[in-house]
Amino acid sequence: xxxxxxxxxxxxxxxxxxxxxxxxxxxxxxxxxxxxxxxxxxxxxxxxxxxxxxxxxxxxxxxxxxxxxxxxxxxxxxxxxxxxxxxxxxxxxxxxxxxxxxxxxxxxxxxxxxxxxxxxxxxxxxxxxxxxxxxxxx
Numbered sequence: 001x002x003x004x005x006x007x008x009x010x011x012x013x014x015x016x017x018x019x020x021x022x023x024x025x026x027x028x029x030x031x032x033x034x035x036x037x038x039x040x041x042x043x044x045x046x047x048x049x050x051x052x053x054x055x056x057x058x059x060x061x062x063x064x065x066x067x068x069x070x071x072x073x074x075x076x077x078x079x080x081x082x083x084x085x086x087x088x089x090x091x092x093x094x095x096x097x098x099x100x101x102x103x104x105x106x107x108x109x110x111x112x113x114x115x116x117x118x119x120x121x122x123x124x125x126x127x128x129x130x131x132x133x134x135x136x137x138x
Contacts, residue, residue: 001037001138002032003135004134005135006028006132007130008024008133009130010122010130011125011128012129014122015126016123017121017122018119020119021050022118025039025041025133028133029109034135034136035105035107037104038135038136039102039105039110041102041103041132042100042101043120043129044130045129045130047094047124048131049120050100050121051097051098052119055115055119067093067096070092070096071088073086089123090123093121103118105137
């Protein structure tokens, strides 16, 4: 069995954003030479997420609005975590959207259902963060 590891780095200039990273993950698979296996993709920061869904701008807008209703950023004083910080909402948004995804690799390609894509979700941007891609297989 072979393994491959790579870190993808992001510095999102806004507080919140969704970035399609499917192409970068597929490039990791190509670089690994693994044809059959599994790809783990996980955010290595507690205010960011990795998830799978459709790459449709209306859906991304709806996610952003929905998450802001669930865990509004302001007023920051509503959160105990925010004593000296202002990102408690980002931790909660990450909890809802998830930490990682695992995708089958078949024939050297991500084995997706219709419309599925991998996204990096940023909820407390404006600093460098990373995503781990770990691929195992043959």
